[in-house]
Amino acid sequence: MPSLSDPVNALKGVGEKRVSALHQLGIDTVGDLLFYFPFRYEDIRTRSLAELGDGEKVTLKGLVIAPPVVSRFGRNRTRLNVRVLVEDLPIVVTFFNQPWLKDKIVENTEVAVFGIWNAMKHSMTGQRLIAQAEGGNAGMSPIYSVNKHIRQRTLVDLIEQAYKQYAPLLTDVVPVPLRRHYKLEETATIVHDMHFPRNSEDARAARRSAAFRELFLFECRMQSLRADNNKEDAGLALNYDLQAMREFIKTLPFELTNAQKRVVNEIVADMKRPHHMNRLLQGDVGSGKTIVAVLALFAAVTAGYQAALMVPTEILAEQHYQKIAQLLAPMHVSVGLLTGSLSATDRAKTVHDIATGRLNVIIGTHALIQDTVKFAKLGLAVIDEQHRFGVNQRRELRRKGLSPDVLMMTATPIPRTLAITTYGEMDVSTIDELPAGRHPIVTEWLKSNQTRQVYDRLRSELAAGAQAYVVTPLIAESEAIDLRNAEDLYEKMTKALPQYHVALLHGQLKNQDKNDIMGAFARNEVQVLVATTVVEVGMDVANANLMIIFDADRFGLSQLHQLRGRVGRGSRHAYCYLIADPKNQVAISRMEAMVKTTDGFVLAEEDLKLRGPGDVFGDEQSGLPSFNVADPVGDSAMLDVAHGEAGAIFDTDPQLQAPDHQGIAQYLAELKRRNQYFD
Numbered sequence: 281m282p283s284l285s286d287p288v289n290a291l292k293g294v295g296e297k298r299v300s301a302l303h304q305l306g307i308d309t310v311g312d313l314l315f316y317f318p319f320r321y322e323d324i325r326t327r328s329l330a331e332l333g334d335g336e337k338v339t340l341k342g343l344v345i346a347p348p349v350v351s352r353f354g355r356n357r358t359r360l361n362v363r364v365l366v367e368d369l370p371i372v373v374t375f376f377n378q379p380w381l382k383d384k385i386v387e388n389t390e391v392a393v394f395g396i397w398n399a400m401k402h403s404m405t406g407q408r409l410i411a412q413a414e415g416g417n418a419g420m421s422p423i424y425s426v427n428k429h430i431r432q433r434t435l436v437d438l439i440e441q442a443y444k445q446y447a448p449l450l451t452d453v454v455p456v457p458l459r460r461h462y463k464l465e466e467t468a469t470i471v472h473d474m475h476f477p478r479n480s481e482d483a484r485a486a487r488r489s490a491a492f493r494e495l496f497l498f499e500c501r502m503q504s505l506r507a508d509n510n511k512e513d514a515g516l517a518l519n520y521d522l523q524a525m526r527e528f529i530k531t532l533p534f535e536l537t538n539a540q541k542r543v544v545n546e547i548v549a550d551m552k553r554p555h556h557m558n559r560l561l562q563g564d565v566g567s568g569k570t571i572v573a574v575l576a577l578f579a580a581v582t583a584g585y586q587a588a589l590m591v592p593t594e595i596l597a598e599q600h601y602q603k604i605a606q607l608l609a610p611m612h613v614s615v616g617l618l619t620g621s622l623s624a625t626d627r628a629k630t631v632h633d634i635a636t637g638r639l640n641v642i643i644g645t646h647a648l649i650q651d652t653v654k655f656a657k658l659g660l661a662v663i664d665e666q667h668r669f670g671v672n673q674r675r676e677l678r679r680k681g682l683s684p685d686v687l688m689m690t691a692t693p694i695p696r697t698l699a700i701t702t703y704g705e706m707d708v709s710t711i712d713e714l715p716a717g718r719h720p721i722v723t724e725w726l727k728s729n730q731t732r733q734v735y736d737r738l739r740s741e742l743a744a745g746a747q748a749y750v751v752t753p754l755i756a757e758s759e760a761i762d763l764r765n766a767e768d769l770y771e772k773m774t775k776a777l778p779q780y781h782v783a784l785l786h787g788q789l790k791n792q793d794k795n796d797i798m799g800a801f802a803r804n805e806v807q808v809l810v811a812t813t814v815v816e817v818g819m820d821v822a823n824a825n826l827m828i829i830f831d832a833d834r835f836g837l838s839q840l841h842q843l844r845g846r847v848g849r850g851s852r853h854a855y856c857y858l859i860a861d862p863k864n865q866v867a868i869s870r871m872e873a874m875v876k877t878t879d880g881f882v883l884a885e886e887d888l889k890l891r892g893p894g895d896v897f898g899d900e901q902s903g904l905p906s907f908n909v910a911d912p913v914g915d916s917a918m919l920d921v922a923h924g925e926a927g928a929i930f931d932t933d934p935q936l937q938a939p940d941h942q943g944i945a946q947y948l949a950e951l952k953r954r955n956q957y958f959d
């Protein structure tokens with residue numbers, strides 16, 4: 281029995297090569313193919329000669345008045361000429377390097393040709409023949425993204441073939457009441473009109489329904505993942521010791537902010553429940569997430585479990601380790617560090633201590649999720665800067681233990697719309713308050729010929745006993761040039777400030793050297809730290825109050841905000857100077873946004889507007905889902921609706937038993953069958 285999950289080679293003309301070409305486009309089944317939608321359409325309505333301008337792309341229709349002639353030229357190149365009578369005017373159409381078209385063009389029949397019109401010569405450079413079914417005055421030709429192993433035409437043919445045979449099998453997933461309420465098309469109509477629209481209105485309507493369908497299915501998957509997490513028997517109930525927590529809090533060097541207290545309560549209450557915790561902790565730079573994480577780690581330990589903290593870099597692991605070991609020392613918690621650069625003996629010992637349970641808290645990089653590492657009793661995994669970890673790595677860590685509770689931390693504030701799409705399956709705790717006594721960071725944007733006042737400020741702050749970061753960007757294409765930039769700047773600073781210690785920190789240093797330099801800066805043995813972006817994550821030196829960023833227009837907004845967040849972490853007045861001569865409007869807007877606000881959530885929204893969602897986190901590991909049709913930013917209103925409606929369905933019918941919800945149930949089952957449920 282045919283089914284939409286049939287592999288693509290169920291179609292005629294699909295052999296091994298095409299299977300792999302299609303696979304590269306993400307198409308494995310006939311269903312995938314039918315839902316592989318064009319990203320735009322070309323207007324191929326036939327037009328009359330009178331209205332054509334020179335060089336326009338058009339479709340002309342006419343009678344073939346002489347047999348086509350193919351001639352060769354150059355090496356392996358061909359030219360096909362054919363004379364066509366269009367509105368009583370004989371014109372010559374030339375196709376380059378498509379000799380096979382000869383058989384498709386027959387004298388005394390009608391053809392429709394899409395190409396570029398040459399008004400002077402009354403001729404056309406043909407790009408393709410429009411099949412009569414698709415052509416006539418129907419007008420819209422879909423354009424698909426393809427790769428070099430498969431041509432547009434082939435894809436169109438396959439889609440037509442698939443549509444003819446399989447269209448009756450297309451079923452609906454968006455429940456009827458929703459479809460009615462939001463005036464959405466049925467799946468069969470969506471698929472038809474996306475591929476074969478009669479006009480642009482059809483195409484637009486189909487796109488709207490297709491986008492909703494896609495967002496709705498995504499939200500359903502999030503709801504379902506969430507429901508799985510919430511199953512009573514899926515997780516651990518960590519019965520933490522409240523008294524011990526209170527004692528620990530008394531030892532802290534500061535009073536927790538109200539926001540910190542609130543999120544700690546949310547987190548430990550969640551840990552205590554027997555379901556699987558899957559929670560995101562977000563807060564602006566410097567809002568004090570680390571201590572919240574430490575309290576969660578400690579809570580797990582008081583419940584008799586081990587707890588792990590996984591961070592993206594060795595430097596950060598080291599820093600956290602120092603700090604956390606110190607904080608937990610009075611509570612007699614043993615803390616260990618596991619990174620890739622441990623010596624074999626140290627590593628073996630640490631791995632052993634993790635396996636026997638001698639270590640209560642383990643801090644590390646992704647060395648933590650290697651196969652050789654076995655935890656005695658892992659109850660909680662905290663993952664810092666989680667967008668740098670792929671989804672799979674997160675799951676890997678989860679599998680390490682008895683399905684430990686998971687707390688993710690991110691310092692990149694996520695605008696609400698994106699939080700819904702990316703972390704839809706998680707609960708979110710937000711620290712929305714900075715510790716008391718912080719002054720807003722004064723931010724100024726200066727042109728590169730205005731640096732005098734920056735140096736004046738640098739001198740006066742250093743004289744007052746403060747420290748400074750000086751950052752120059754890393755431009756990935758050329759590490760050598762980057763390094764030279766940083767070295768030049770370092771020399772300049774050293775000369776300009778002979779009475780202070782200046783140090784240079786860059787990515788090519790050995791980890792040990794980086795650590796030493798950071799340590800020296802933290803102890804105020806170094807006053808000026810010239811650095812490439814290595815300082816971006818995690819540096820926490822309260823005495824540093826000046827951040828100078830050269831070529832600031834090279835950085836994205838969230839990076840600039842991260843960098844600026846390195847200062848203003850203590851009670852000194854802090855300053856951030858952005859030195860940049862931006863050339864384009866987007867870069868100018870970024871500088872202006874930085875000057876205008878220090879609120880990371882506001883900046884994140886701004887960033888999204890300026891750059892689009894893929895760029896906010898900078899790389900493909902952003903963890904952001906990619907949609908085929910929908911655009912989480914442009915369609916954010918629709919996303920909100922899809923989120924609400926999917927939530928309502930899972931609230932009222934978590935088992936998806938209602939007849940209207942069978943489409944969703946089948947969709948989820950199919951994802952699980954194909955192992956695509958999680959990622």
Ligand SMILES: Nc1ncnc2c1ncn2[C@@H]1O[C@H](COP(=O)(O)OP(=O)(O)OP(=O)(O)O)[C@@H](O)[C@H]1O
Pocket residue numbers: 534535536537540563564565566567568569570571691715716817818819820822845849
């Ligand atoms: N309640 C508080 N009162 C005073 N200082 C605090 C408080 N909580 C945290 N701090 C201090 O504020 C600084 C920033 O805290 P922390 O490093 O946890 O921030 P963060 O949220 O992780 O920031 P980032 O993401 O920028 O690294 C640290 O020096 C920390 O000791």
